Amino acid sequence: MGKGRVTVIDIAKAAGVSKSTVSLVLQASPLVNESTRTKVNAVMRELGYVYNRGAANLRQANARSKIIGIVVNDLTNSFFAELAVGVDTVVQSAGFVQFLSNTSESIDRQREVIASMREHGVSGLIISPARGTEATDLKPLVVAGIPVVLVVRNIPGAKVSSLVSDNHAGTFAAVEHLAALGHSRIAFVGGFPDTAVFDERLSGYRDAMSKTGTGFQDELVVSSAPSRAGGVGALARAMAMPEPPTAAVCFNDAVAFGVCDGLRARRIEPGKDFAVVGFDDVIEAKTTVPALTTISVDPQGIGQRAAQMLLKQINAGKPEAESVVSSVRLIVRESCGAAMNKLGRKMA
Template identity: 50%
Template sequence: MGGPRRGASRATTIVDIARAAGVSKSTVSLVLKGSPLVKAETREAVEQAIERLGYVYNRSAANLRTARSSFVGMVISDLMNPFFTELAVGIEDALYNLGFIPILANTNEDVERQARVLQSLREHGVAGIVMSPARGTDAWSLAELLPRSMPLVVTMRRIEGSPAPYIGPDNRVGCRRAVEHLIGLGHTAIGFLGGDGTMTTQRERVSGYRDALQAAGLPFDEALVFESMPTRAGGVEAVTAALASPLRPTAVVCYNDIVAMGATRALTVRGVRVGVDFAVVGFDDIVEAENNAPPLTTMNADTRQMGARAAQGLLGLIGGADPAAMSFTGDSRLVVRESCGAHLRQKPIREAVR
């Protein structure tokens, strides 16, 4: 009635290999899959343990487990930004309704942190990943981190050169409409605030800004593009530079609502009446926009719906759909509130003050 005989022990498992090699179970799994992420000396230690213990890797069983994984990665670039919080809620709700459990990670706009997160998600065998990339993410580095077999959807920020489907708003057309609105209110000196040229989203929105000016016969001047971090503090910095500029715009379109909120606060502190002396338009229409002082005119990108679209696109990839068919570029709708001065349209525009 004693314990099992030595010669009749159970089959060797990955846990046994990990214990013998002094590594984690996830590392053993990466070695078995031929991952290039494992150091040579670690790989050798694992392979020696496999040979010593006589482990046989059942690849078909492993593939079946991966295919049935109910976990997916949800990688968000900046959860401190209310826009990305709303996006994450849209993704999470849709994933839950589709029967998946998201593993949420915030990269805080750090590409190195993002790399560690993606590697960890791979090690945990997620069925796929939906990601809003950190600033500076490039296609080559992403390809190094994730095999083409890993279902991946990129949302809100394109990664130029990446085959991963993109789901997000049409930034160029949306920003063009915002500028056209300001031109229609009589503005001819219009600036662009926030973001920088390393960001695909910023480049797309600046392109829309340029399109609208040129279509109206107004000159595009790079001196009226005031780059800054896409934050409230960045909005303060950018609008301060705009007011000090010799060109002194009477209106601005902002990279996002957060920049616009920083700008409206800075203008108010300086005694510039937003919506009277100076027009401000944002982008995204986050929940806070309506409660800004004054309420913010902005482009509604239907953030939660975009999040749901991203989740559905990921499910399609997991099911074997063509990545090209999963891409989706949505429309943006102008929401007019007080910050642009449309309610005072009959009155002349006053020059911005220093």
């Protein structure tokens, strides 16, 4: 037990009831009247108490969970499935199993699944936080001494480890490549503006647009959900501009696939009539038609590295926060039109 762990005795004292009454509330016993139940539950929330179901069931001295929790914000994005595979290859060899949960960008759902994982005595958590997650949301984990590694999205001031990609360098390279092919109307498509990842990728796009002389224009930034459907919708808005773009740097590969869908619906061929660059390099990027030019971040590699960081903290017995920014690289395939070079400019 860590120093910050709140006990049943703490709850009983704060609520002015007996330890047995708190136990009955935890068991949802009908013997407790509603007003007392409400008061005890309010105190538990205030103190950040989490019922450790594993400890309650086993009651074994020095019992240690062999469970790693993975909480992601959008499991419909294949990036996270690949990341989970990477985590599993590492934790499995270390004798751990992983519990995977999807929040669908819901803070409430995220809170529920983390609480549930804590109840089952999870040894550590790898989290890609839902939109709007703040440092205070993770404070109970820090206080309880539970190792945490944030992936994809970092949270300033959270005092936990993080592993993110070099988002600025990625979009900067994508814009430079498209500008070298002769494009000047390059859109930045997809992503939620209220996330740090969006800010970092937009910053790389903006800086590259200025450096290449194409100039940054607000109208060419078209945000949307970072999904295939979001890409379709964002492309529709971009093409409705008085002077539509001729190329797009997409927030991620899912958005890029949606942009390609939207282009084909307009009988515009991606890679021939319009250049598309994604971000992530998921498995489908290599086999889609046309094959997707993208910024490779190695999703499985990120999962492996995140798992290694987490296991290091678990084995040390004391979480020590570390921040890692992984490198990225541009993978040129067919969707950017580099092979055809229709604009008559040589590739850089």
